[in-house]
Amino acid sequence: MRLAMGLIGALILSGCAASVSKPDRKADPATAATVCPADPTWDTPSPPRRIHGNTWYVGTCGISSILIASDQGHVLIDGATEKAATQIEANIRTLGFRVEDVKYILSSHEHLDHAGGIAQLQRDSGATVVALPAEAVSLERGQGDRGDPQFLSTPPFKPVRAVRRIAVGETLSLGPIALTPHATPGHTPGSTSWTWNACDQAGVCRAIAYADSLTPFSDDEYRYTDEAAHPGVIAAFRQSLATVARLPCDILLTPHPSASDLFARLGPQASKSLVDAGACRVYAATGTAKLDARIAKERGATTP
Secondary structure (H helix, E strand, O other), X not given: OEEOOHHHHHHHHHHHHHHOOOOOHHHOOOOOOOOOOOOXXXXXXXXOEEEEOOEEEOOOOOOOXXXXXXXXXXXXXXXXXXXXXXXXHHHHHHOOOOHHHEEEEEOOOOOHHHHOOHHHHHHHHOOEEEEOHHHHHHHHHOOOOOOOOOOOOOOOOOOOOOOEEOOOOOEEEEOOEEEEEEEOOOOOOOOEEEEEEEEOOOOOEEEEEEOOOOXXXXXXXXXXXXXXXXXXXXXXXXXXXXXXXXXXXXXXXOOOHHHHOHHHHOOOOOOOOOOOOOHHHHHHHHHHHHHHHHHHHHXXXXXX
């Protein structure tokens, strides 16, 4: 099933497609050197940069925000913090795009460092925010609930209005752009990973996976092993790890760029390959090890 804009939406898009700006290639920072410090804050500014084809990094040095661009409108994944929203908008404009041409805003999970800027970005672009049902409720409320392992330690964020629900495996389409959501709960109940294909001007196409955080962080009260309070949470987390390992994944992106060593993989000074078909499997294996260690700690066991 596809999440289509419908007849009315199609007419609107066809009517406004001519107004969607193309990027100013003079502003293309594809050859720009990385300027981020080794230990950035969430809001440390970063220049925008091309990842592959129509996919661009427009986030900060500490938190990812991904722009997928087309002549029929753009899709933005994650809004970083409330403070970073203005910087994301500036990065979009630096690339020669218009913020008003962002038609959809997606999210990885319902924490203020990734969803805090979505309300402003939604307001300034007029975009529709799309999320899986488990996350949509929290986005509209501006906070998770006790099902979120970090509920007591993560402050609320500005609520997001009128979030459109999408089903797992459903395709979100906008012109040539097609994204698929994958439920990957564990870090939060609404954690979502997104996949799509991007092709460069030479016709080289890559499968891109924006895999959500897989770290079993929590506040002081939450216990993953408390099956009575949180039934099925460990099984669901392990299923998420298996899902991420199987994602179509030539290029791995993550909500925290450091988790996938993104900046070391971009630009002429890259020290690592951007393309790695095994990256999602490695990322999932790292997450599995962290979850195993957390479970062993909660159960009072000694990890090897």
